[in-house]
Amino acid sequence: MASKRWRMAIGSDVAGLAYKEMILADLQDDDRVESVRDLGVPASDPESESYGQVGIRLAELVAAGEIDRGVLICGTGIGMAISANKVPGVRATVAHDSFSAERSILSNNCQVLALGQRVIGPELARRLVKEWLGYEFDSSSPSNEKVVVITRYEERFAS
Numbered sequence: 001m002a003s004k005r006w007r008m009a010i011g012s013d014v015a016g017l018a019y020k021e022m023i024l025a026d027l028q029d030d031d032r033v034e035s036v037r038d039l040g041v042p043a044s045d046p047e048s049e050s051y052g053q054v055g056i057r058l059a060e061l062v063a064a065g066e067i068d069r070g071v072l073i074c075g076t077g078i079g080m081a082i083s084a085n086k087v088p089g090v091r092a093t094v095a096h097d098s099f100s101a102e103r104s105i106l107s108n109n110c111q112v113l114a115l116g117q118r119v120i121g122p123e124l125a126r127r128l129v130k131e132w133l134g135y136e137f138d139s140s141s142p143s144n145e146k147v148v149v150i151t152r153y154e155e156r157f158a159s
């Protein structure tokens, strides 16, 4: 995946703020990233929002087609993944190993990667994001029909 330039956003709660700042800088330096929006929390007021608010805000940008992918960081990544997955059309997951990060794209077409600052070290977090950006879902692959099952279910509730 050499030519695509991702439109991205990143967000965290207070427990993920340090990694958010670090990975934001990585994304700003990454040639594969067309744009990256910082959705908070701000270092100046890190308790201003919880993971649910930030995770849903980022996922709504994905659902609206304003960004292609997002990175969310909290203590474990779990609250962020739960929050983002509440937004129809969004597939988010925690992935703290290389294989899961790869499969989250190639099997599941996830748009959102959630990480836990209290779970993995900073260099692994950075590496996982770098690797994850290199994968792109193949909609002609056998995995597509499995993802479509989820999409069809969501569509039953679309207003």
Ligand SMILES: O=C[C@H](O)[C@H](O)COP(=O)(O)O
Pocket (backbone or CB within 6 Å): 013, 015, 016, 051, 074, 075, 076, 077, 078, 079, 080
């Ligand atoms: O999933 C939740 C996150 O880990 C959050 O950063 C910490 O939540 P807590 O303060 O309720 O443990």
